Amino acid sequence: xxxxxxxxxxxxxxxxxxxxxxxxxxxxxxxxxxxxxxxxxxxxxxxxxxxxxxxxxxxxxxxxxxxxxxxxxxxxxxxxxxxxxxxxxxxxxxxxxxxxxxxxxxxxxxxxxxxxxxxxxxxxxxxxxxxxxxxxxxxxxxxxxxxxxxxxxxxxxxxxxxxxxxxxxxxxxxxxxxxxxxxxxxxxxxxxxxxxxxxxxxxxxxxxxxxxxxxxxxxxxxxxxxxxxxxxxxxxxxxxxxxxxxxxxxxxxxxxxxxxxxxxxxxxxxxxxxxxxxxxxxxxxxxxxxxxx
Ligand SMILES: NC(=O)c1ccc[n+]([C@@H]2O[C@H](COP(=O)([O-])OP(=O)(O)OC[C@H]3O[C@@H](n4cnc5c(N)ncnc54)[C@H](O)[C@@H]3O)[C@@H](O)[C@H]2O)c1
Numbered sequence: 001x002x003x004x005x006x007x008x009x010x011x012x013x014x015x016x017x018x019x020x021x022x023x024x025x026x027x028x029x030x031x032x033x034x035x036x037x038x039x040x041x042x043x044x045x046x047x048x049x050x051x052x053x054x055x056x057x058x059x060x061x062x063x064x065x066x067x068x069x070x071x072x073x074x075x076x077x078x079x080x081x082x083x084x085x086x087x088x089x090x091x092x093x094x095x096x097x098x099x100x101x102x103x104x105x106x107x108x109x110x111x112x113x114x115x116x117x118x119x120x121x122x123x124x125x126x127x128x129x130x131x132x133x134x135x136x137x138x139x140x141x142x143x144x145x146x147x148x149x150x151x152x153x154x155x156x157x158x159x160x161x162x163x164x165x166x167x168x169x170x171x172x173x174x175x176x177x178x179x180x181x182x183x184x185x186x187x188x189x190x191x192x193x194x195x196x197x198x199x200x201x202x203x204x205x206x207x208x209x210x211x212x213x214x215x216x217x218x219x220x221x222x223x224x225x226x227x228x229x230x231x232x233x234x235x236x237x238x239x240x241x242x243x244x245x246x247x248x249x250x251x252x253x254x255x256x257x258x259x260x261x262x263x264x265x266x267x268x269x270x271x272x273x274x275x276x277x278x279x280x281x282x283x284x285x286x287x288x289x290x291x292x293x
Contacts, residue, residue: 011073014083015039021216036068070110084124122147143258147237149248
């Protein structure tokens with residue numbers, strides 16, 4: 001697509017560490033004509049716009065960035081929601097969810113009414129829970145309200161496997177060949193790798209307070225799949241009828257969000273773990289619903 005035909009708009013709601021990094025990745029990827037940054041902290045928002053605008057002047061992107069309002073965000077092609085409070089020392093998970101739910105509810109109210117094709121992409125945590133509530137609050141078709149889900153975790157695992165197998169990142173999926181066959185000569189401790197993948201974000205946050213670059217790249221890639229109607233397969237949080245909840249599974253992504261889900265064969269053990277996970281998330285939702293009434 002020629003750069004001059006880029007007319008799409010993406011709003012990034014929440015201009016903190018993650019929101020600004022997503023905006024930066026979007027500028028570098030040049031998928032939209034305009035990016036709007038939305039944040040009630042106007043001084044921070046405006047400083048981010050000034051800083052990010054410097055990244056648009058070097059000539060390799062036609063994307064422009066400006067400050068926007070929640071109302072304007074509701075008219076954009078994609079709204080990426082990173083608005084959320086960080087966990088305070090000693091704060092319980094349920095309390096954090098309560099605070100983030102309030103922020104989400106008020107941000108969505110301020111954006112309404114949405115344009116009919118708007119896709120909401122939830123990034124703020126806990127992402128599956130907030131995706132579920134955003135579907136309730138927004139009134140958009142469910143397939144248009146999605147969460148970044150485990151896309152980042154999949155990318156991390158892929159990177160770790162690539163390191164082990166000593167292959168290029170682009171080849172890390174090992175061509176659909178089962179890992180045991182493809183890398184039979186390597187020592188792969190699946191449980192340890194799953195743990196490392198799960199703990200990577202915490203380890204980064206302990207030292208630098210936030211993780212931003214990985215999610216920046218991942219969110220920009222999701223926006224590209226949507227705006228260019230790429231119909232590629234991504235692990236995305238979306239509503240699953242069978243689980244009555246939002247969880248991350250592979251879907252085909254297109255201009256209106258989830259085009260269809262892709263069946264994923266699971267072992268009995270994996271299926272049990274998945275159901276346990278959905279069950280504990282549903283409990284969190286019930287608690288959050290109780291404490292918000
Ligand atoms: N999904 C993932 O893989 C992933 C990865 C990293 C971080 N995150 C999550 O992203 C979220 C943001 O993290 P961060 O480090 O950028 O936090 P941050 O505190 O730096 O930024 C959050 C911003 O949201 C803003 N905000 C609050 N209420 C708002 C509203 N109503 N409308 C618009 N903006 C509002 C705040 O003013 C703040 O600037 C967190 O919930 C974090 O856990 C998710």
